[in-house]
Amino acid sequence: MTPWLHPLGTIVRREFVTRVRRRAFLVATLLMPLLMVGFVAAVVLLTQSAEEEAKVWVVDHDGLLTVPTDVGPFVPRCPSCYPERSMLSYRFGREVKSKEELERDGFTCMLEFDEGVVQSEKMQLLQLTPPSGRSRRAMERDMGQALERLKVREQPELDYDVYLSLKTDVSIVVMDYETGEKQGDAKAMVGFFMGIFMCLFVLVYGMHIMRGVIEEKSNRIVEVVLSTVRPRQLLAGKIVGIGLVGMAQMLAWVLLSWVLFLLLGLGVEQSDWMESWAQTQGLSADAVDFQTVLSSQEDLAFLLDIQWPVMLGCGVLYFVLGFGLYGAFFATIGAMVEQESDAQYLMIPVMLPLTFSYILAIQSIDAPESWLSVVSSFIPFSAPISMMVRLPMGVPWWHVAVSLGILAATTWCLVLLAGRVYRVAILMYGKKPGWREVWRWMVRPDAGAL
């Protein structure tokens, strides 16, 4: 190993090891994947289990949609309007039931038509147990269809089957012209979360750098270290070491989440729940797997459409460069003060671009290809966040290449300048350096250590 790299490696190792063995790091690393997988499991399982309980008492006062039978209960005029679902069932009647009666008969809610429902198209749902969103949407669909049929019947010149064959529902599927990939708000949300994640990582680990530098400066150990290594080696070692801690945490989250997803999938596939789910979907239990379950969830299906290798690869590159850029800033701020409270006003220039990028990321969910989003994904201070928001929607490769190139060049220049300030400021005690002084250190490369 070269004389420059040997001490650098030693510093990197110390920064890495002393942080990853902290209890807080281990807890956060293990907890996050559990929360993520737990969230997905909750969405899949809880949604399904909630639907099992939707048993609806439909009150049709005027007998618009139902007819009496000889044996007692009312039956719908249009049985096909209410497809059989194990998660949702109806019983019809003319009378309102009391809460006690509903509970006694095992109903979870009561759907009562408004007076003049044909015109108003309004109904009231009185719930004992809230139905799932899916069940509620199915109720609206079923009742709408039944009312529609009634209206058509009242028009003698209209044939319902002809009406159905003419009825047209348009749904727009957004696709990328070149790649043919499906687009959607949900994908933009993934980008948004990746961008916010990046922003948080840079901020959290940037603060780690700053605190590390302040600790070394305030307990004066830095003078011993600098009698052995160059300030730039110490600065680089700190940024790389702490950056690796962040990357290790990200990697651990990805791997642990993947393993937990596999375990969750295996658990779901071998459970009785899977069989009953397949039945409700009208599928053979042998033909479905966990992926089928995921893709059936409107809220989660988009996860399968995202190009994760590209997202994660770019995520790592943007993190490395973005972290280097902001890390150099945080280290310089740490070198300029003796305690953390003094750093607050110096952090404003660093926090501004991060906050700007965060606001822009929110805007970009609706318009990821707006000129503001595109331009900000080339500006080095906002690129790590803005480009991550755009990426899931599909971005021309040269946009990514140019953005990374500009970011890399800016990071390199700023690390060099920050190193010049760091090596002088880190040994300055008592007096806070002014901006004029900082400027002089930046433009006078010969000042400082041997």
Next chain:
Amino acid sequence: MSHPIIHTTGICKSFGDHQALAPLDLEVGSGQIVGLLGPNGAGKTTLLRMLTGITKPDEGTLRMWGQPHHRDLLSRMGYLPEERGLYKSMRVAEQVLYFAALRGMERRDAEHELRGWLERLEVEGWWNREVADLSKGMAQKIQFIATVLHRPELLILDEPFSGLDPINAALVRGEMLRLVQKEGTTLLLSTHDMGSVEALCDDVVMLHQGNKVLAGATDEVRESARKGRIFLRLRGNMMAFAAELGARAELLSKVTEGEGSAAVHEVELALPDAWPMPGFLQWAVGHVEVLEARPVKLSMEDVFVQTVASASS
């Protein structure tokens, strides 16, 4: 031909308008113990930082072991600054081995050396101890070990005894002497503890307001500062004696025991170069009864105070 370990010619350093160190010539030979003295703000830390490569001189030449100073030479030095600390999140051995690794030491050698040092400084059980649990004195010993572990040829210690109790200070002092006498280490000692300077240092260099105001062998410096000082115990008319003395010599102190003609006076006088002690005594016995006369021995503390006062005026 052996080169001096440290050889500076006209090195100086300014911070903005403030000159921290005026052009300085300094030479420290191999195996010497040199005391670097001076009041606060004299420029000692600035000099030490230049010697340890932390800052560069603005001007002048700095040669170490006969070569222009460069970073490769830093591994031959051990530096213990006055304001020092340890990483609180690390254990004792881990911390010392980290510094050894930074200085390019093999881990196995470093562990072997560390065991020896922990034993010599009577802290064998501290290998896995949390640094955060150490008292100031305990931390001081660990910092000393971290400074000497890689067997430096030049040891630069800034106030190495601060925070140590007398027993531990003696222990560390003994180890410093062992390094110099047995291993030929050169020691540059910056301290305000003049007792240690008298006990340890072959040579002293004193800085004041960035300027070198005193330099030389410790004994010679004390002898030179003492020159002309004499202690007398006398009996007789002190008033008449002082009047006879007039401005020919400076009366530095006077203590009187007893009263009247039986009173005994103890005085300290500073004689001018033109009036050597034998001539003065010959003159004195003609005026008073001289009971005792001896040259005054100055402590390094006296020398320090005298030199600073003289330089300030």
